[in-house]
Amino acid sequence: MQKWLPRLLVMPSFISLLLWMIVPLSMTIYFSTIRYNLLYPGENNFVGGMNFEFFYTDDAFWPALFNTLTLVGLVLLLTVVSAIFIAVALDKPFRGRSIARVLLISPFFIMPTVNALIWKNMMMHPVYGVLAAIWTGFGLEPVDWLAQYPLGSIIIMLSWQWMPFALLIFITSLQSMDHEQKEAALLDGASGWQVFRYLTLPHLARPIAVVMMIETIFMLSVFAEIFVTTGGGPGYESTNLAFLIFAQALMQFDVGVASAGGLIAVILANIVAFFLIRAIGKNLVA
């Protein structure tokens, strides 16, 4: 009685969650093994691995894989590093600190598509963007960001949007830090850098791990910013796996190849997660 009742009560939610995952996954696996092009209905014969072959022999596949990993890596680096320094700077009380905090955190509450449009039309536009105005102010030729540095521009947009998320978590975490310990260290003659290196950073280890996990999950599937600004171009320079799958499914209407791509992306995400958890897991134990 004692033993099985709680399990029984958990069952409905457990089963519905399981179905929530299993049904779409098995349908995707099934679609990836048949010829399924929306423009040729009724011709759904079994083709085995042909869809996978078409997906990874696509000219865009390797660039997309590389771009996906570059995007995750650089956005993580930029957001985490800048958020740590800003969080430490905001930890000391100063006049107007609460306003500064709100302003710094606000970009996170802007929708991804809106964020992309703001950057595209108001900041990076080579004719009437803010950045172009600054460049011409210094007598320089304005940079055409989205054409010259498409992936870099998207990384800037994403970092601007996700730095506040990391900041939010780090600020909260710093509030629980032991100030007496910090004072004791300073009395013993530790420099500001040493306090940061040996007290603050270890204290932030766990939040950093959490931020990296969550951001990786979101950055692997970035889509809105690419769709709105560069459309994956020029060439394949800003195409990532998520966008490539979209292009296969909804620009070329080939559900079979897109499903195969989806499965390849799932496998990739698991590989990344595996290494990430191992790296971060060490941190958590320490």
Added chain:
Amino acid sequence: MPFIRTFIAASVICSGTLSLSAFAATELTIATVNNGHMIEMQKLSKEFEKQNPDITLNWVTLEEGVLRQRVTTDIATKGGQFDVMTIGMYEAPIWGSKGWLNEIKTDAAYDANDILPAIRAGLSVDDKLFAVPFYGESSMVMYRKDLVSDAGMTLPDRASWGHIRDVAAAIHDPDNGVYGICLRGKPGWGDNMAFLTTMANSFGAQWFDSEWKPQLTSPEWQHAVSFYVDLLTQYGPPGSSSNSFNEILALFNEGKCGMWIDATIAASFITDPKQSKVADKVAFAQAPIAVTDRGSNWLWAWALAVPSATKNAEAAEKFVKWATSKDYIQLVAKHNGWANVPTGTRQSTYASDEFKAAAVFAEAELAAIESADPNNSTLNPTPYVGVQFAAIPEFQAIGVVAGQQVSSALAGKTSVEKALENANKSADREMRKSGYYK
């Protein structure tokens, strides 16, 4: 955040389905594009509901790309979500010949003979009409007559591309924020490739030869694309590789473009003093040519069609005929004035004196539409139909990749030669995958 958004979306969908009323009236679900003319149709459809109290209309209004995805998936999976679909000249012949659309039977009152022949042909298969045109467009040169005459130049109809380059060079003045010529560069089969295909046509190029083999590496394509890249790099605004219709419209209205070759529909916006700073300084000319005038200006129509999966075929047909009738054009004129009626569909519109007085671009637009012929748009014979596209299911995939490659060449990332080679390779893959040839 996303979880909350999904939850909200889900609850909205649930409440939406719950509020579907359960009375006996026929309910039509109409998918359409979010541009000005269609939004107006939505407002004016109250009149239709008044005339037909037994029919209620339910609108799904989407951005062009999204609409295309939604209606294509719906029609291909026989979803039956929509009773009326807004489709383009690309889809109509393909879907019509697959039996996915109901034929539209017209009568004397509707007067199908009044529809411009080029537009009608583009929406028919074997002389059967599968979609009725809501508005039609071609492409033409729109230019600043003040700048051109100050430079001591003229811009005739059907000027040579070389002349266009000379004019662009003469009026190019980036220090004062005026660029010689603005053209589409944003990747997409309906964006940069729509324009570039018309340009390539006039250079004597074509998408496929009579064996369906892609021809993108031909000297004609090389010539056309190199000319285009040089022209925009030297005399175009910065950031051309991310400009499409709307972006250039904003630039032109700000007075930053000397010339612009694009959809005739733009004429009504750039001559409208409410939104354009240069409304009184604009003139029009027919699209430029290189070695042939065939296919040098495109032909496009947004049309209404009835998918064969609908359960309300009769009411749907009634609606599409109402929205594309002469009476509807009169209705728009009455409510919003003649300058704002949907154009490019009926001869009777262009014959109307009120329309001619209200629209300065009427004559140039009609000439452009009448000179386009989807069945004969290249120098050498081709197996496909369409001016700025090839009406085959594979074309979207092929055009998207080609658009990406060309925009990459425009941004100076790859050479024109390499870009066309990549595009051709990808086109070849698609055609093989579909079994056009072994």
